Amino acid sequence: MKWIILFCLLVSCATQSNNTQESEALAKEPMAFKVTDLEVQTGKVKFIEIDYPVSKGKVILSCGHGDKKLKYAIHSDGEKIKGFISANYFSSPISLSCYHKETKLINLHITEYPYKKEFLNVDKKRVFLNDKDLARAIKEKPIKKAIYKKSADEFLFNSPFELPLNSFITSYYGNKRVFNKKKESQHLGNDFRAKVGTPIPVSNDGRVVFVGDLFFSGQLVAVDHGLNIFSVYAHLSKIKVNKGDFVKKGDILGLSGATGRVSGPHLHWGVKINGSWIDGFSLVEESKKINNVE
Ligand SMILES: [Zn+2]
Numbered sequence: 360m361k362w363i364i365l366f367c368l369l370v371s372c373a374t375q376s377n378n379t380q381e382s383e384a385l386a387k388e389p390m391a392f393k394v395t396d397l398e399v400q401t402g403k404v405k406f407i408e409i410d411y412p413v414s415k416g417k418v419i420l421s422c423g424h425g426d427k428k429l430k431y432a433i434h435s436d437g438e439k440i441k442g443f444i445s446a447n448y449f450s451s452p453i454s455l456s457c458y459h460k461e462t463k464l465i466n467l468h469i470t471e472y473p474y475k476k477e478f479l480n481v482d483k484k485r486v487f488l489n490d491k492d493l494a495r496a497i498k499e500k501p502i503k504k505a506i507y508k509k510s511a512d513e514f515l516f517n518s519p520f521e522l523p524l525n526s527f528i529t530s531y532y533g534n535k536r537v538f539n540k541k542k543e544s545q546h547l548g549n550d551f552r553a554k555v556g557t558p559i560p561v562s563n564d565g566r567v568v569f570v571g572d573l574f575f576s577g578q579l580v581a582v583d584h585g586l587n588i589f590s591v592y593a594h595l596s597k598i599k600v601n602k603g604d605f606v607k608k609g610d611i612l613g614l615s616g617a618t619g620r621v622s623g624p625h626l627h628w629g630v631k632i633n634g635s636w637i638d639g640f641s642l643v644e645e646s647k648k649i650n651n652v653e
Pocket of ligand 1: 530546548549550626627628
Protein backbone atom coordinates (compact mmCIF):
# COMPACT_ATOMS: atom_id res chain seq x y z
CA MET A 360 0.00 0.00 0.00
CA LYS A 361 2.79 2.42 1.00
CA TRP A 362 4.50 1.79 -2.34
CA ILE A 363 1.36 2.49 -4.26
CA ILE A 364 0.95 5.83 -2.52
CA LEU A 365 4.59 6.70 -3.08
CA PHE A 366 4.26 5.69 -6.73
CA CYS A 367 1.19 7.89 -7.14
CA LEU A 368 2.96 10.84 -5.55
CA LEU A 369 5.90 10.42 -7.90
CA VAL A 370 3.66 10.22 -10.93
CA SER A 371 1.71 13.30 -9.94
CA CYS A 372 4.97 15.19 -9.34
CA ALA A 373 6.22 14.18 -12.75
CA THR A 374 2.95 15.23 -14.38
CA GLN A 375 3.05 18.53 -12.56
CA SER A 376 6.58 19.37 -13.64
CA ASN A 377 5.71 18.51 -17.22
CA ASN A 378 2.75 20.83 -17.20
CA THR A 379 3.99 23.64 -15.02
CA GLN A 380 2.35 26.31 -17.13
CA GLU A 381 -0.95 24.55 -17.18
CA SER A 382 -1.02 23.95 -13.43
CA GLU A 383 -0.09 27.57 -12.76
CA ALA A 384 -2.95 28.65 -14.92
CA LEU A 385 -5.28 26.35 -13.02
CA ALA A 386 -4.00 27.61 -9.67
CA LYS A 387 -4.84 31.19 -10.66
CA GLU A 388 -8.36 30.27 -11.66
CA PRO A 389 -10.96 31.50 -9.22
CA MET A 390 -13.08 28.88 -7.50
CA ALA A 391 -16.28 27.70 -9.11
CA PHE A 392 -18.96 30.40 -8.94
CA LYS A 393 -22.67 30.11 -8.91
CA VAL A 394 -23.82 30.51 -12.48
CA THR A 395 -26.32 33.34 -12.94
CA ASP A 396 -29.33 32.82 -15.20
CA LEU A 397 -30.06 35.89 -17.28
CA GLU A 398 -32.84 36.49 -19.78
CA VAL A 399 -32.41 39.34 -22.26
CA GLN A 400 -35.02 40.11 -24.90
CA THR A 401 -33.98 41.08 -28.42
CA GLY A 402 -33.20 44.79 -28.63
CA LYS A 403 -33.00 45.17 -24.84
CA VAL A 404 -30.27 45.32 -22.24
CA LYS A 405 -29.87 43.96 -18.71
CA PHE A 406 -27.60 45.16 -15.94
CA ILE A 407 -25.67 42.43 -14.14
CA GLU A 408 -23.66 42.51 -10.96
CA ILE A 409 -21.91 39.32 -9.89
CA ASP A 410 -19.63 38.63 -6.91
CA TYR A 411 -16.52 37.59 -8.76
CA PRO A 412 -13.14 38.80 -7.55
CA VAL A 413 -10.81 39.51 -10.45
CA SER A 414 -8.34 42.33 -10.93
CA LYS A 415 -9.87 45.79 -11.31
CA GLY A 416 -10.65 47.17 -14.74
CA LYS A 417 -12.15 45.96 -17.98
CA VAL A 418 -13.26 42.33 -18.08
CA ILE A 419 -14.38 40.53 -21.23
CA LEU A 420 -17.19 37.99 -21.04
CA SER A 421 -17.44 35.58 -23.97
CA CYS A 422 -20.77 33.93 -24.69
CA GLY A 423 -21.30 30.97 -26.97
CA HIS A 424 -18.68 29.34 -29.09
CA GLY A 425 -17.14 29.36 -32.55
CA ASP A 426 -17.31 32.34 -34.88
CA LYS A 427 -20.53 33.64 -33.42
CA LYS A 428 -19.12 34.29 -29.96
CA LEU A 429 -20.65 37.36 -28.32
CA LYS A 430 -18.22 39.48 -26.35
CA TYR A 431 -19.22 41.90 -23.63
CA ALA A 432 -16.91 44.42 -22.00
CA ILE A 433 -17.85 44.88 -18.36
CA HIS A 434 -16.31 46.49 -15.30
CA SER A 435 -14.56 44.86 -12.34
CA ASP A 436 -14.09 46.74 -9.06
CA GLY A 437 -11.94 43.92 -7.71
CA GLU A 438 -14.83 42.31 -5.80
CA LYS A 439 -17.69 42.37 -8.27
CA ILE A 440 -18.16 42.57 -11.99
CA LYS A 441 -20.86 44.94 -13.27
CA GLY A 442 -22.06 45.76 -16.72
CA PHE A 443 -24.69 45.67 -19.40
CA ILE A 444 -25.55 42.60 -21.44
CA SER A 445 -27.42 43.47 -24.63
CA ALA A 446 -29.20 41.31 -27.20
CA ASN A 447 -29.17 42.22 -30.86
CA TYR A 448 -32.54 43.11 -32.42
CA PHE A 449 -31.97 40.51 -35.15
CA SER A 450 -30.81 37.71 -32.84
CA SER A 451 -32.65 34.39 -32.90
CA PRO A 452 -33.84 33.00 -29.57
CA ILE A 453 -30.86 31.11 -28.17
CA SER A 454 -29.23 30.07 -24.88
CA LEU A 455 -25.52 30.69 -24.49
CA SER A 456 -22.93 30.07 -21.77
CA CYS A 457 -20.87 33.12 -20.85
CA TYR A 458 -17.34 32.72 -19.57
CA HIS A 459 -14.61 34.88 -18.16
CA LYS A 460 -11.55 32.97 -19.32
CA GLU A 461 -12.35 29.39 -18.18
CA THR A 462 -14.93 30.26 -15.55
CA LYS A 463 -18.58 29.99 -16.48
CA LEU A 464 -20.53 32.87 -14.97
CA ILE A 465 -23.81 33.29 -16.86
CA ASN A 466 -26.41 31.22 -18.64
CA LEU A 467 -27.65 33.82 -21.12
CA HIS A 468 -31.09 33.26 -22.62
CA ILE A 469 -31.92 35.54 -25.54
CA THR A 470 -35.66 35.59 -26.12
CA GLU A 471 -37.72 37.38 -28.74
CA TYR A 472 -39.50 40.65 -27.96
CA PRO A 473 -42.70 41.01 -29.99
CA TYR A 474 -42.05 44.22 -31.93
CA LYS A 475 -44.92 45.68 -33.92
CA LYS A 476 -45.00 45.17 -37.65
CA GLU A 477 -46.62 47.69 -39.98
CA PHE A 478 -47.37 47.11 -43.65
CA LEU A 479 -47.24 50.26 -45.75
CA ASN A 480 -47.82 50.99 -49.39
CA VAL A 481 -45.90 54.06 -50.43
CA ASP A 482 -44.43 55.77 -53.47
CA LYS A 483 -41.36 53.88 -54.73
CA LYS A 484 -39.28 57.05 -54.33
CA ARG A 485 -39.80 56.87 -50.59
CA VAL A 486 -38.52 53.31 -50.42
CA PHE A 487 -35.61 53.28 -52.82
CA LEU A 488 -32.90 55.94 -52.96
CA ASN A 489 -31.93 57.66 -56.19
CA ASP A 490 -28.41 56.99 -57.50
CA LYS A 491 -26.88 60.15 -56.02
CA ASP A 492 -28.33 59.55 -52.55
CA LEU A 493 -27.44 55.88 -52.67
CA ALA A 494 -23.83 56.75 -53.57
CA ARG A 495 -23.63 59.15 -50.62
CA ALA A 496 -25.18 56.64 -48.22
CA ILE A 497 -22.71 53.94 -49.32
CA LYS A 498 -19.78 56.34 -49.01
CA GLU A 499 -20.80 57.17 -45.45
CA LYS A 500 -21.03 53.56 -44.28
CA PRO A 501 -17.36 53.27 -43.18
CA ILE A 502 -17.54 56.72 -41.54
CA LYS A 503 -20.50 55.54 -39.46
CA LYS A 504 -18.80 52.29 -38.59
CA ALA A 505 -15.66 54.09 -37.41
CA ILE A 506 -17.63 56.18 -34.88
CA TYR A 507 -18.17 53.14 -32.62
CA LYS A 508 -14.83 51.47 -33.08
CA LYS A 509 -13.12 52.76 -29.94
CA SER A 510 -14.64 53.12 -26.52
CA ALA A 511 -13.11 54.03 -23.16
CA ASP A 512 -11.93 51.04 -21.07
CA GLU A 513 -14.05 52.13 -18.12
CA PHE A 514 -17.50 53.53 -17.47
CA LEU A 515 -17.36 57.31 -17.91
CA PHE A 516 -20.53 57.75 -15.82
CA ASN A 517 -21.53 56.85 -12.29
CA SER A 518 -25.26 57.47 -12.22
CA PRO A 519 -28.26 56.23 -14.26
CA PHE A 520 -28.98 57.28 -17.85
CA GLU A 521 -31.82 59.69 -18.47
CA LEU A 522 -34.13 60.22 -21.42
CA PRO A 523 -32.98 63.22 -23.45
CA LEU A 524 -36.53 64.64 -23.53
CA ASN A 525 -39.82 63.88 -21.86
CA SER A 526 -41.92 64.63 -24.92
CA PHE A 527 -44.28 62.34 -26.85
CA ILE A 528 -42.62 59.40 -28.60
CA THR A 529 -43.53 59.60 -32.27
CA SER A 530 -41.87 56.30 -33.14
CA TYR A 531 -40.74 53.66 -30.69
CA TYR A 532 -37.65 51.52 -30.99
CA GLY A 533 -38.15 48.27 -32.88
CA ASN A 534 -41.12 49.14 -35.08
CA LYS A 535 -40.80 47.02 -38.16
CA ARG A 536 -42.05 48.50 -41.41
CA VAL A 537 -42.69 46.49 -44.53
CA PHE A 538 -42.91 48.74 -47.58
CA ASN A 539 -44.92 47.56 -50.57
CA LYS A 540 -44.66 44.00 -49.21
CA LYS A 541 -40.99 44.07 -50.23
CA LYS A 542 -38.52 46.14 -48.36
CA GLU A 543 -38.36 45.82 -44.61
CA SER A 544 -36.89 48.40 -42.33
CA GLN A 545 -36.52 48.55 -38.59
CA HIS A 546 -36.47 51.65 -36.50
CA LEU A 547 -33.60 51.06 -34.08
CA GLY A 548 -33.94 54.21 -31.99
CA ASN A 549 -36.65 56.24 -30.27
CA ASP A 550 -38.08 59.39 -31.86
CA PHE A 551 -39.04 62.22 -29.52
CA ARG A 552 -41.36 65.01 -30.62
CA ALA A 553 -39.28 68.20 -30.66
CA LYS A 554 -39.85 71.40 -32.55
CA VAL A 555 -36.86 72.91 -34.33
CA GLY A 556 -34.54 74.62 -31.83
CA THR A 557 -35.31 72.50 -28.74
CA PRO A 558 -32.14 72.17 -26.59
CA ILE A 559 -31.02 68.53 -26.49
CA PRO A 560 -29.25 67.36 -23.32
CA VAL A 561 -26.94 64.34 -23.21
CA SER A 562 -28.29 61.26 -21.36
CA ASN A 563 -25.21 60.70 -19.24
CA ASP A 564 -21.56 61.67 -18.79
CA GLY A 565 -19.26 60.76 -21.64
CA ARG A 566 -16.97 61.90 -24.40
CA VAL A 567 -18.13 63.32 -27.73
CA VAL A 568 -16.71 60.98 -30.37
CA PHE A 569 -18.45 62.32 -33.49
CA VAL A 570 -20.05 65.49 -34.75
CA GLY A 571 -21.01 65.76 -38.39
CA ASP A 572 -23.63 65.69 -41.12
CA LEU A 573 -24.71 62.33 -42.53
CA PHE A 574 -27.26 61.45 -45.20
CA PHE A 575 -29.72 59.54 -43.00
CA SER A 576 -28.98 61.06 -39.58
CA GLY A 577 -28.47 64.69 -40.62
CA GLN A 578 -26.48 66.65 -38.06
CA LEU A 579 -25.41 64.04 -35.55
CA VAL A 580 -23.66 63.95 -32.19
CA ALA A 581 -22.36 60.62 -30.86
CA VAL A 582 -21.19 60.22 -27.26
CA ASP A 583 -19.05 57.40 -25.83
CA HIS A 584 -20.01 56.45 -22.27
CA GLY A 585 -17.30 53.81 -21.97
CA LEU A 586 -17.19 50.01 -22.23
CA ASN A 587 -18.90 50.08 -25.62
CA ILE A 588 -21.94 52.12 -24.60
CA PHE A 589 -22.76 54.95 -27.01
CA SER A 590 -25.70 57.32 -27.38
CA VAL A 591 -26.49 59.32 -30.51
CA TYR A 592 -28.63 62.39 -31.18
CA ALA A 593 -29.75 62.85 -34.79
CA HIS A 594 -31.44 65.36 -37.12
CA LEU A 595 -30.12 68.35 -35.13
CA SER A 596 -30.36 71.88 -36.53
CA LYS A 597 -27.31 73.05 -34.60
CA ILE A 598 -24.42 71.28 -32.85
CA LYS A 599 -22.94 72.96 -29.78
CA VAL A 600 -20.12 70.58 -28.85
CA ASN A 601 -16.86 69.47 -30.43
CA LYS A 602 -15.35 66.05 -30.97
CA GLY A 603 -13.27 65.15 -27.91
CA ASP A 604 -15.31 67.25 -25.45
CA PHE A 605 -16.15 65.61 -22.14
CA VAL A 606 -19.83 66.20 -21.36
CA LYS A 607 -21.73 65.85 -18.09
CA LYS A 608 -25.26 64.44 -17.93
CA GLY A 609 -27.69 67.18 -18.94
CA ASP A 610 -25.18 69.29 -20.90
CA ILE A 611 -26.67 70.65 -24.12
CA LEU A 612 -25.25 68.94 -27.20
CA GLY A 613 -27.19 70.98 -29.71
CA LEU A 614 -30.65 71.99 -30.92
CA SER A 615 -33.19 69.63 -32.44
CA GLY A 616 -34.11 69.95 -36.07
CA ALA A 617 -35.15 68.15 -39.23
CA THR A 618 -31.83 67.50 -40.97
CA GLY A 619 -31.14 64.23 -42.78
CA ARG A 620 -33.77 61.86 -44.14
CA VAL A 621 -36.83 62.84 -42.11
CA SER A 622 -40.46 63.70 -42.70
CA GLY A 623 -40.54 66.35 -39.96
CA PRO A 624 -38.60 67.78 -37.03
CA HIS A 625 -37.89 65.38 -34.15
CA LEU A 626 -35.03 63.96 -32.11
CA HIS A 627 -33.88 60.47 -33.01
CA TRP A 628 -32.14 59.05 -29.94
CA GLY A 629 -30.10 55.91 -30.50
CA VAL A 630 -28.22 53.73 -28.02
CA LYS A 631 -25.55 51.29 -29.12
CA ILE A 632 -24.18 48.69 -26.71
CA ASN A 633 -21.52 46.17 -27.68
CA GLY A 634 -22.16 46.83 -31.33
CA SER A 635 -25.96 46.47 -31.24
CA TRP A 636 -28.57 49.23 -31.40
CA ILE A 637 -30.80 48.67 -28.43
CA ASP A 638 -33.86 50.32 -26.92
CA GLY A 639 -32.66 53.34 -24.91
CA PHE A 640 -35.63 52.96 -22.53
CA SER A 641 -34.22 49.63 -21.35
CA LEU A 642 -30.84 51.28 -20.67
CA VAL A 643 -32.56 54.01 -18.63
CA GLU A 644 -34.44 51.37 -16.60
CA GLU A 645 -31.54 48.97 -16.12
CA SER A 646 -29.00 51.68 -15.30
CA LYS A 647 -31.09 52.59 -12.22
CA LYS A 648 -29.57 49.44 -10.70
CA ILE A 649 -26.14 51.06 -10.70
CA ASN A 650 -25.23 52.06 -7.18
CA ASN A 651 -21.86 53.37 -7.88
CA VAL A 652 -19.36 52.54 -10.54
CA GLU A 653 -15.97 53.73 -9.42
ZN1 LIG B 1 -35.80 57.73 -35.53
